[in-house]
Amino acid sequence: xxxxxxxxxxxxxxxxxxxxxxxxxxxxxxxxxxxxxxxxxxxxxxxxxxxxxxxxxxxxxxxxxxxxxxxxxxxxxxxxxxxxxxxxxxxxxxxxxxxxxxxxxxxxxxxxxxxxxxxxxxxxxxxxxxxxxxxxxxxxxxxxxxxxxxxxxxxxxxxxxxxxxxxxxxxxxxxxxxxxxxxxxxxxxxxxxxxxxxxxxxxxxxxxxxxxxxxxxxxxxxxxxxxxxxxxxxxxxxxxxxxxxxxxxxxxxxxxxxxxxxxxxxxxxxxxxxxxxxxxxxxxxxxxxxxxxxxxxxxxxxxxxxxxxxxxxxxxxxxxxxxxxxxxxxxxxxxxxxxxxxxxxxxxxxxxxxxxxxxxxxxxxxxxxxxxxxxxxxxxxxxxxxxxxxxxxxxxxxxxxxxxxxxxxxxxxxxxxxxxxxxxxxxxxxxxxxxxxxxxxxxxxxxxxxxxxxxxxxxxxxxxxxxxxxxxxxxxxx
Numbered sequence: 001x002x003x004x005x006x007x008x009x010x011x012x013x014x015x016x017x018x019x020x021x022x023x024x025x026x027x028x029x030x031x032x033x034x035x036x037x038x039x040x041x042x043x044x045x046x047x048x049x050x051x052x053x054x055x056x057x058x059x060x061x062x063x064x065x066x067x068x069x070x071x072x073x074x075x076x077x078x079x080x081x082x083x084x085x086x087x088x089x090x091x092x093x094x095x096x097x098x099x100x101x102x103x104x105x106x107x108x109x110x111x112x113x114x115x116x117x118x119x120x121x122x123x124x125x126x127x128x129x130x131x132x133x134x135x136x137x138x139x140x141x142x143x144x145x146x147x148x149x150x151x152x153x154x155x156x157x158x159x160x161x162x163x164x165x166x167x168x169x170x171x172x173x174x175x176x177x178x179x180x181x182x183x184x185x186x187x188x189x190x191x192x193x194x195x196x197x198x199x200x201x202x203x204x205x206x207x208x209x210x211x212x213x214x215x216x217x218x219x220x221x222x223x224x225x226x227x228x229x230x231x232x233x234x235x236x237x238x239x240x241x242x243x244x245x246x247x248x249x250x251x252x253x254x255x256x257x258x259x260x261x262x263x264x265x266x267x268x269x270x271x272x273x274x275x276x277x278x279x280x281x282x283x284x285x286x287x288x289x290x291x292x293x294x295x296x297x298x299x300x301x302x303x304x305x306x307x308x309x310x311x312x313x314x315x316x317x318x319x320x321x322x323x324x325x326x327x328x329x330x331x332x333x334x335x336x337x338x339x340x341x342x343x344x345x346x347x348x349x350x351x352x353x354x355x356x357x358x359x360x361x362x363x364x365x366x367x368x369x370x371x372x373x374x375x376x377x378x379x380x381x382x383x384x385x386x387x388x389x390x391x392x393x394x395x396x397x398x399x400x401x402x403x404x405x406x407x408x409x410x411x412x413x414x415x416x417x418x419x420x421x422x423x424x425x426x427x428x429x430x431x432x433x434x435x436x437x438x439x440x441x442x443x444x445x446x447x448x449x450x451x452x453x454x455x456x457x458x459x460x461x462x463x464x465x466x467x468x469x470x471x472x473x474x475x476x477x478x
Contacts, residue, residue, distance in 0.1 A: 036145040036146075036148070036150070038252065038253035039080075039150050039226055039227070039253055039254070039255050040253070041310075041400050041401045041402065043079055043150070044255070044272070044312065044350070044399070044400035044401070045398040045399060045400040045401075045402065045403070046077070046079070046391055046392045046393075046397070046398065046399075047077075047078075047079035047080050047350055047391075047399075047400075048076060048077040048078050048079060048080075048350070048351050048352075048353060048388050048391055048392075049078070049079075049080040049081075049082055049257075049314065049350055049351070049352050049353070050073055050076070050078040050080070050081050050082065050352075050353045050354075050355075051082045051084065051319055051320065051352060051353070051354045051355060052066055052081055052082065052083050052084065052355055053084050053320055053354070053355040053356075053365070053373075054066055054083065054084065054086065054131050055084075055115065055118070055130065055131070055370065055371075056355065056356070056365050056366075056370070056371045056372055056373055057069075057355050057356075057372075057373060058372065058373075058375075059372055061130065061131065061370060061372075062131055062132045062136065063086075063131050063132040063136040063137055063139070063140045064132060064136050064139070064140075066140065067136075067139055067140045067143050070140070070143045070144055070147055070149065071143075071147055073147075073149070074147055074148070074149075075385050075388070076353060076358060076381075076384050076385055076388045077385075077387075077388025077389060077391050077392045078149060078353065078388070079148065079149055079150065080149065080150050080151075080152060080226075080255060081144055081149050081150070081151050081152070082152050082154060082229045082257065083140075083151065083152070083153055083154060084118050084154045084320060085118035085119060085121060085128075085153075085154045085155075085156060085231075086127055086128055086131060086137065086153065086154075087118075087121045087122070087123060087124060087126060087127070087128055087156075088121070088122045088123050088126050088127070088128050088129070089115065089116040089117065089118065089120050089121070089122060089128060089130075089161060090116065090120045090121070090122040090160075090161025090162050090163035090164065090197065090198075091116075091122075091163055092161070092162035092163050093120075093161075093162045093196055093197045094114060094115075094116035094117075094120070094197060094368075095114070095116055095117050095120070095196075095197045095368050096111075096114040096368055096369075097114065097366060097367075097368050097369055099194075101196070101197070102114035102116065102368075113369045113370065114368055114369055115130060115368060115369055115370060116161075116197065116368055117197055117198075117367065117368060118154070119156050119159075119198065119231060120160075120161035120162075120197045120198050121156050121160050121161050121164065122160070122161045122163040122164050123164065123165065124155075124212075124215035124216075124218075125215055125218050125219075137223070138223065141223065141224055141225065145224075150226035150227070150255060151225050151226050152225065152226055152227040152228055152229055152255055152257065153219055153225050153227075153228050153229070154228075154229045154231060155216065155228040155229065155230050155231060156231045156232075157201070157212060157230055157231065157232075157233075157236050157240075158185065158200070158201060158231065158232045158235055158236060159184075159185055159195070159198035159199055159200050159201055159232075160198060160199055160201065161197065161198055161199070162197070162198070162199055164199070166208075166211070167182065167199060170207070170208070170211070172202070172205055172207075172208075173201060173202060173205055173207070173208035173211070174199050174200060174201060174202055175200040175201070175202045176202075182199050182200075183199070183200055184196050184197075184198060184199060184200060185198065185200045185235075186200065203235075203236055203237050203240055209240050209243065209244075212240075212244070213243065213244045213247055213248075216228065216244060216248060217247065217248060217251065220248055220251045220252055220254070221251055226252075226254060226255055227254040227255035227256050227257070228248075228254070228256060228257070229257040229258075229259065230256070230257065230258050230259060230271075231259050232259060233258040233259055233260040233265055233271075233274075234260055234262065238264065238265065238270070241265065241270050241271070242268070242270065245269070245270055245271075255272055255273075256270070256271045256272050256273075257271065257272065257273045257274065257314065258271040258273070258274040258275070259274075259275055260274045260275060261274065261275055261276075261277040261278060262274075263306055263307045263308070263311060266307065266308065266311045267308065272310075272311075272312055273311075273312035273313065273314050273350060274311075274312075274313065274314065275313070275314050275316075276313035276314055276315050276316070276349055278299055278302075279299060279313070279315060279347070279349075280315075280316055280317070280322075282295060282296060282299055283296075283317075283333075283340050283343065284332055284333065284340075286434055287333055287334070287336040287340065287434065292414065293414060293415070293416075293417050293434060294414070296417065297408060300406065300408070303348070304406075309401070309403075310400070310401040312349060312350055312399060312400055312403075313348070313349040313350070314349060314350050314351075314352050315343075315344035315345070315347060315349040315350065315351050315352065316344060316351070316352035316354070317329050317332075317333065317337070317340050317341050317344060317357075318354045318357055319352065319354050320354065320365075320367075322354075323354060323356075323361070323364055323365055324364055324365055324366070324367045325364075325367075327364060328361065328362050328363060328364060329341075329357065329361075329362075330362050335436070335470065335471050336434070336471045338383060338471070338473075339432050339433075339434070339471045339472075339473050341380075341383065341384075341387075342383075342387060342430075342432070342453075342473055342475065343417075343430070343432065343473075345387040345388075345390070345391055345397070346397060346421060346428065346430045346475060347406070347419075347430075348399055348403055348404070348406050348421075349399050350399050350400075351387070351391065353384060355373060356373035356374070357380065357384070358377075358380060358381050358384050359373055359374045359375055359376060359377065359378075359380070359381065360374065360376075360378055360379070360380045360381075361373050361374065383453075386452070386453065390428075390452060390475070390477075394426055394428060394477065395423040395424055395425075395426040396421040396422050396423055396426040396427050396428035396477075397421060397428065398423055402423075403423075404421045404422060404423035404426075405421065405422050405423065406419060406420075406421055407419060407420045407421075407422070409429070409444035409445070410442075410444055411431065411441035411442055411443075411444055412441055412442040413439055413440065413441040413442075415433060415434055415435040415437075415439045416431060416432065416433055416434070416439055416441040416468065417430070417431070417432045417434055418430065418431045418432075418441070418444055420445075426478075427477075427478055428475065428476065428477050428478075429444075429445055429449070429474070429475070429476040429477075430473065430474070430475055430476075431443070431466065431468070431473065431474045431476070432468075432471075432472070432473035432474070433468035433469070433470065433471060433472050433473065434471075435470065435471075436470045436471065437470055438467060438468065438469055438470065439467075439468050440465050440466065440467050440468075441465065441466055441468065442463045442464070442465060442466075443460045443461075443462070443463065443464045443465070443466050444462070444463075445460055445462065445476070446460050446461050446462035446464075447459070447460065447478065448478070449476040449477060449478060450476070450477050450478075451474055451475070451476060452475040452476070452477050453473075453474070453475055458476065
């Protein structure tokens with residue numbers, strides 16, 4: 001964990017023991033709990049991260065409804081809960097379904113249904129009343145910690161909603177056009193990105209940077225959060241993150257996730273993990289015959305040679321953007337959905353579950369108004385539970401600073417992906433058919449194995465042939 005060392009030094013200077021039951025005082029937040037030990041590399045090695053869409057998670061769309069289900073997330077191996085933005089949303093220029101502003105809807109009943117984008121924040125230090133109260137939020141964090149899970153907040157550093165107080169008190173915090181007007185985020189050519197519901201912050205203003213860091217520190221000091229998922233990182237300067245992460249990490253060991261796909265933000269003790277966008281898009285392209293497994297091999301070589309050994313990539317088949325804008329897992333991956341999901345668990349990195357994925361969510365969630373996910377456990381819950389158990393118990397799937405090794409195995413069939421993950425005395429073999437036809441391949445290993453998904457014992461002689469149905473896969477454990 002990149003941010004653990006400065007925290008440990010500070011901790012040793014302050015006290016000799018933090019694990020006993022005690023009364024914890026964090027600003028205005030006081031509770032009697034057994035302190036959850038700081039997040040560490042050991043935790044990250046086996047972690048599954050869960051993206052919680054509070055608005056759509058339940059019929060109520062509340063913190064309390066989600067908190068009730070936190071204990072059962074343990075069944076899925078979840079160790080980090082990423083909360084989509086929990087802050088109040090601006091009324092001014094609030095977005096509506098279809099992309100227009102809600103204010104343009106004449107029917108008042110329909111207009112009130114438009115709740116806006118989570119990413120149009122009006123106050124970084126308050127709770128969205130749509131979800132509940134600050135006490136409800138604290139109960140969520142407390143319950144997560146009691147269940148051994150860490151909570152990170154979705155932070156929006158690039159822009160604010162048009163109701164944010166800074167627009168009145170500190171207009172110099174924002175980018176302006178040639179007329180001196182504050183602008184929404186723009187492309188390099190000066191055209192709008194299409195995010196008219198937010199105002200672009202100006203990172204050349206050092207006072208704005210200080211104010212942003214102060215608001216982040218608030219949640220660590222006062223509400224005991226364990227880190228941040230930072231939205232749209234690329235436009236913000238690395239120098240800002242060096243200051244912000246150093247100051248935040250001096251308060252507590254944190255986990256930092258960047259919505260980005262560039263290793264420069266991972267270097268020199270900055271972010272711990274970023275999106276595995278390249279793998280996400282490539283898997284879809286392979287499924288649709290636009291790319292091949294040779295491209296997958298090239299990507300794994302790129303990751304191995306470009307990223308540092310303690311960098312983590314987040315593997316996923318869906319998230320809030322993909323579901324709402326690109327389509328459901330079934331829409332994008334079809335019959336290959338289970339194969340792709342399994343791959344996100346066994347390839348190097350940390351797997352993500354997005355709200356509803358565990359319940360076979362098969363519709364695009366509305367983004368600007370209330371929707372809900374199904375709550376029927378079926379085949380996907382059972383699969384994620386099984387994969388989560390394997391991730392939590394097998395050293396061969398360690399995915400953090402001391403991650404397990406990856407070795408490509410040759411099956412004699414360019415439609416079949418085979419590789420080995422191994423660490424110390426533990427090993428795991430993955431073999432998957434990335435085509436819609438039956439494929440026969442050579443088994444590149446020999447010995448006794450357990451077919452983990454089907455729970456069958458299998459013995460292989462090296463170079464035996466194996467027949468795989470369309471999109472079928474095997475996870476072999478010794």
